Amino acid sequence: MKLSERGAIKSAIADGGFHLYPAGNLLKIISQNLGGDNLEGDFDVSTTPEKLSRIEGPSDPDANELFKKDLAILTGRLSVMEANYDIEAVFDHMSGSLKNLAKRYYGIEDIEFPRPQIVEYYFEGYSDIYKDADWSAFNVNSMESKELGIPVGIYFKRSQVAPGYPELVTMHESNHVMQEHTAMPVGYHSYLPWMDEGFADCLGKMMLFRATEDEKLLGKIKTFRTELEVTDQRRVTYHYGEETAILTLLRARLPFARTLMAVRRREPFSLDWNVYANLIRDGLDPHVAIIKAYKGNKLETFKKKIENDEKQFRSEGDLDQMDLRILSQAIATQPPATLEASEYKAALWLVDEVEKNNVAHFVDPEIIPEKLRGKIKDWTCDVAIAGSKLPAEIWEKVPEAKIKTIIHESAVPEKLKSGVDKLSTMYFVIKRKIGSDLYYEPYGGGLPYRLGTGEIRCSY
Numbered sequence: 001m002k003l004s005e006r007g008a009i010k011s012a013i014a015d016g017g018f019h020l021y022p023a024g025n026l027l028k029i030i031s032q033n034l035g036g037d038n039l040e041g042d043f044d045v046s047t048t049p050e051k052l053s054r055i056e057g058p059s060d061p062d063a064n065e066l067f068k069k070d071l072a073i074l075t076g077r078l079s080v081m082e083a084n085y086d087i088e089a090v091f092d093h094m095s096g097s098l099k100n101l102a103k104r105y106y107g108i109e110d111i112e113f114p115r116p117q118i119v120e121y122y123f124e125g126y127s128d129i130y131k132d133a134d135w136s137a138f139n140v141n142s143m144e145s146k147e148l149g150i151p152v153g154i155y156f157k158r159s160q161v162a163p164g165y166p167e168l169v170t171m172h173e174s175n176h177v178m179q180e181h182t183a184m185p186v187g188y189h190s191y192l193p194w195m196d197e198g199f200a201d202c203l204g205k206m207m208l209f210r211a212t213e214d215e216k217l218l219g220k221i222k223t224f225r226t227e228l229e230v231t232d233q234r235r236v237t238y239h240y241g242e243e244t245a246i247l248t249l250l251r252a253r254l255p256f257a258r259t260l261m262a263v264r265r266r267e268p269f270s271l272d273w274n275v276y277a278n279l280i281r282d283g284l285d286p287h288v289a290i291i292k293a294y295k296g297n298k299l300e301t302f303k304k305k306i307e308n309d310e311k312q313f314r315s316e317g318d319l320d321q322m323d324l325r326i327l328s329q330a331i332a333t334q335p336p337a338t339l340e341a342s343e344y345k346a347a348l349w350l351v352d353e354v355e356k357n358n359v360a361h362f363v364d365p366e367i368i369p370e371k372l373r374g375k376i377k378d379w380t381c382d383v384a385i386a387g388s389k390l391p392a393e394i395w396e397k398v399p400e401a402k403i404k405t406i407i408h409e410s411a412v413p414e415k416l417k418s419g420v421d422k423l424s425t426m427y428f429v430i431k432r433k434i435g436s437d438l439y440y441e442p443y444g445g446g447l448p449y450r451l452g453t454g455e456i457r458c459s460y
């Protein structure tokens, strides 16, 4: 199939490394700057990057500078991307493993999965309810099929397809098919978002890894979640559900999760599902939470039934160490601190200076070990040592001198001064006095570490 511009851009964003947080907002900026172009047209390896590189971007000069850096990363990736994407090969690969996975995680034998289909619009000619919806894909189960007059199946909207994502989406949607057999009450449409989406997401990720063993793909999917999905309010609520499902699985494992699904199917109104979710997030053991969330008046019978369920499911297998690793990787990542463009630029400058330009700045005199201080002319604890005066031998023998690089306030370029000062009031950088002079110490507030781990990003 032909990729859309939107899909290609999303895929490039999911490779990470952008200054903007969330990087998914680049789509919004690009679309606005192109006069509302929804980017649903075909991606082309030369015209799309060209079209993007003509974008002016934000009018604030600091923001603009950072936008241009991000745009360069984006167009660089797009200019080597294939315009034709073989999604059918992805479907083949995934469907080859689904039967075994359904058995392993849900205890389901002999299940048929619909082959996912690519549609231009959702259900044109059937129902307008999902038309033009921004979903990557979704599953229409038999109850929805009856209600909406849409054939049962898994549907991908072509303009939303982004390489790196259909693998998980296929697994996620196939989990909904498995849930129909194990967790859905019979006879009516029932949707419990935290449970349906939460388990589809976290079991889907475990299944994905079992089918592909692709660490890079797993990393990319995490970036989809933290950079792209957070720009969509509906998808944000999925993360809430996934967290509840993960905590259930980590604390009580798969046999208990299957018990929970069996209760949902057998007696959906005997539990207050919101109470259960809240108790899990409060930290309770799932076995305690399910009892506290019970609403019926036959508690003893209920307890016996779920004990039997769990015992039976326990005899059918559980998660292993690899599943637990995938689960823990999917645990919510806190959003980073986002600095304004002028502060972020100042942060980049400070980190660059201490990484690449130590000799141009100063070193905290206290860091020099006593036995080496004699090698430095006029050493005193009240005078910062100019990096250029520090003998090469000391730079080599005292690696900590590098992280004690301090920058004299007069060395900060005029246009970065207010940003650097703001960083020091935020304790990302320490401002200190040695003798009568003021210096900034980037490592003092851990700034290079915070930028390196992505704890600090930029908003523009």
Ligand SMILES: [Zn+2]
Pocket (backbone or CB within 6 Å): 172, 173, 176, 196, 197, 200
């Ligand atoms: Zn879903």
